[in-house]
Amino acid sequence: MNTVEIEDVLTVAASWARAGERVALATVTQTWGSSPRPAGSQMAITSSGKMAGSVSGGCIEGAVAEAGLKTIETGIPAELQFGVTNERAWEVGLACGGQVRVFVERLG
Amino acid sequence: MTPALLSALLAAREAKKPVVLATRLPDGAQTLLPDDRSGSDPVRSAALAALADDATREVAVGSERWLFQPYNPPLRLVVVGAVHIAQALVALAPALGFAATVVDPRRSFATPERFPGIALSDAWPDEAMATLGPDSRTAVVTLTHDPKLDDPALDRALRSEAFYVGALGSRKTHAARLDRFRALGHGEAALARIHGPIGLAIGAVTAPEIALSVVAQIVAVRRRAVAA
DSSP, X not given: OOOOOTTOHHHHHHHHHXXXXXXXXXXXXXXXXXXXXXXXXXXXXXXXXXXXXXXXXXXXXXXXHHHHHHHHHHOOOEEEEESTTSTTHHHHOOTTSOEEEEEEEEEO | OOHHHHHHHHHHHHTTOOEEEEEEXXXXXXXXXXXXXXXXXXXXXXXXXXXXXXXXXXXXXXXXXXXXXXXXXXXXXXXXXXXXXXXXXXXXXXXXXXEEEEEOSOTTTSOTTXXXXXXXXXXXXXXXXXXXXXXXXXXXXXXXXXXXHHHHHHHHHHTSOOSEEEXXXXXXXXXXXXXXXXXXXXXXXXXXXXXXXXXXXXXXXXXXXXXXXXXXXXXXXXXXXXXX
């Protein structure tokens, strides 16, 4: 057994980048109310469709991955907000009623 | 994150050097502190506060918003006594983010066959503890049941900043242990740091269950839960 934390998304993302993948990294920056994952939680995605980690209980990962693919193309970071007050809530909101803000950047 | 910054961040983690990745929101301008001298003083001090708290957070610095992501070296678990419970304990440790070291001068106990991939020390526990230097990110657990081995380790642990100190043994064993430590000159505040009997009360019977109760107690202490 190794000593790498299960949640060490950065290491996984960096290894993907080293292998020539195009990678975006999403990080939870703030949460309000009952959100499932704390600030600092990360998710990495690649243009080839790989995914590691999580930024919620699975409610917003799809939308975050979509934003990640865009950031991989443009290089422009994005800040996303999800929650009941958000218009997109009916599509990809948090069932728990919390709010979460996520920063998406291109890695490498 | 630029390739240069990613390399610097990975190198710092490899060297077990505490750093903070500071990201300005929403434009994503980044710097790695405390090494990068370009960060302004208010950004720097807010970043170092996040590092000390080991907490990722967004902070308003003047008119700017900054995200601080601390990367501290791994938490450490020092286990004295290469016994059956230790085997179960070091199996759980990595998933919780702990790098484990097992200390036991009895060579037939601390073998790579019994502890594959785990750092082992066959030094006497007080010497091993002096070498390991437990800090505020270290938990120390004694499991030998033998005061000759447990006591020197606990003595060193109480003189360190270890955030968790736990000792296997019944209430009676623990009461006798506390008397020995009083005789050594340890005050009541220091003695209260020892969790004994060790572990949260989950009715643990088997070695893996006891290991789970110990790990749960370590997490509870680290997260300042009432259960601790």
